[in-house]
Amino acid sequence: MKLKEGFLLRTLGDSVVVVPVGQAAIDMRGMITLNGSGAFLWQALQEEQTEETLVQSLTQAYDVDEETAAADVRRFTALLRQHDLLCETEETA
Amino acid sequence: MRRATIAGLTVELCGCAQWLHADKLARFPAQEEQASMRITVEETEALTPPEGDTLGQAGAAVWKRGADGMTVLARRDQRVQVRFDADFSDVTIRLERGGAHADVHRYRYVMQAIGYRLLTQGGALLHSAGLSIRGIGVALSGRSGVGKSTLATLLCEADPTVAVLCEDAPAVCTTADGIELCGTPFCGDDERCENAHVPLRALVFLKQGNGNRLSPMAPRDALQALLENIVRPYYQDAVSAQAVDLALAWIGRIPMFEFENDGTPSAAEALLAALAENGVTEKGVKGDL
Numbered sequence: 128m129k130l131k132e133g134f135l136l137r138t139l140g141d142s143v144v145v146v147p148v149g150q151a152a153i154d155m156r157g158m159i160t161l162n163g164s165g166a167f168l169w170q171a172l173q174e175e176q177t178e179e180t181l182v183q184s185l186t187q188a189y190d191v192d193e194e195t196a197a198a199d200v201r202r203f204t205a206l207l208r209q210h211d212l213l214c215e216t217e218e219t220a
Numbered sequence: 221m222r223r224a225t226i227a228g229l230t231v232e233l234c235g236c237a238q239w240l241h242a243d244k245l246a247r248f249p250a251q252e253e254q255a256s257m258r259i260t261v262e263e264t265e266a267l268t269p270p271e272g273d274t275l276g277q278a279g280a281a282v283w284k285r286g287a288d289g290m291t292v293l294a295r296r297d298q299r300v301q302v303r304f305d306a307d308f309s310d311v312t313i314r315l316e317r318g319g320a321h322a323d324v325h326r327y328r329y330v331m332q333a334i335g336y337r338l339l340t341q342g343g344a345l346l347h348s349a350g351l352s353i354r355g356i357g358v359a360l361s362g363r364s365g366v367g368k369s370t371l372a373t374l375l376c377e378a379d380p381t382v383a384v385l386c387e388d389a390p391a392v393c394t395t396a397d398g399i400e401l402c403g404t405p406f407c408g409d410d411e412r413c414e415n416a417h418v419p420l421r422a423l424v425f426l427k428q429g430n431g432n433r434l435s436p437m438a439p440r441d442a443l444q445a446l447l448e449n450i451v452r453p454y455y456q457d458a459v460s461a462q463a464v465d466l467a468l469a470w471i472g473r474i475p476m477f478e479f480e481n482d483g484t485p486s487a488a489e490a491l492l493a494a495l496a497e498n499g500v501t502e503k504g505v506k507g508d509l
Binding site: 153157160 | 275277278439440456457461464471
């Protein structure tokens with residue numbers, strides 16, 4: 128899986144926000160606010176990933192056990208799917 | 221052909237002598253020999269749908285990339301086509317001869333073209349009523365119909381030091397002196413527009429309500445409001461991204477407020493008082509210049 132194009136990750140004060148540009152700005156009103164691990168996963172998803180590689184990256188970057196990281200990744204990717212922000216390969220769909 | 225300098229941008233306007241009332245454009249004489257962009261307006265008998273890959277669509281418009289590399293914005297009713305080059309320095313607006321709302325389309329797409337070009341130069345057009353209050357720039361922004369023009373008029377009536385720089389889309393430009401609010405000829409049907417620039421000290425987003433209250437905006441809300449009101453090309457991600465970064469820069473440097481108001485003369489009094497209370501304008505006797 129990989130993020131669709133047309134989104135910018137930007138720091139706004141203490142927050143990290145995702146702002147749609149191009150056609151994404153027409154299709155999606157508003158913006159997304161991310162916490163630290165969300166921003167980390169968002170950046171990782173600029174390239175093709177699986178849930179396993181995301182969990183691995185998260186456990187390496189944060190002081191978090193695999194079970195918690197897996198739950199975080201599932202929750203985050205479910206949210207992205209809900210808003211149709213992911214390009215899925217057959218393997219990840 | 222006419223040349224004009226609008227918010228520091230020297231524009232060559234070809235074939236659109238009837239556009240922008242001549243007296244408004246005359247207030248923006250060319251400051252440079254070399255034009256930064258050229259806008260050509262043509263009238264044709266019939267427009268056919270453009271060919272090319274679809275880049276995006278919204279409302280009545282579809283954007284296509286032609287084989288010649290130009291981007292074409294076409295209205296679905298085939299009354300207008302606008303051809304842009306990559307950096308918006310060369311724009312051609314084709315209108316159906318005798319088509320309905322030709323004046324409106326001409327005004328709108330010339331404004332868009334200049335807004336897009338300004339973005340590539342570090343400035344932007346902002347849908348708002350741009351005001352000078354004792355030499356301090358304040359922009360009243362918000363969706364169409366929210367009462368920008370009404371409040372601008374009420375402010376002028378309440379305080380003779382208030383001048384309207386532009387009713388519809390003033391420019392916001394970063395200069396060596398800071399961020400400035402610049403008058404443009406884009407003032408809709410209103411006659412009030414001035415070729416002047418003042419330091420921009422507040423952006424006020426209007427909201428209709430029963431009372432009159434000025435509140436600081438959270439940065440996230442301010443960003444959203446700015447992105448809804450900066451004139452930007454949705455189909456071109458790079459320039460659209462510049463609009464986002466420009467908005468973020470403004471948020472860090474210009475106070476942003478929401479002004480819930482009832483659209484009455486007391487709203488103008490309340491806003492003037494609240495701007496002074498918040499240090500945007502100096503407290504003083506009305507009429508001080």
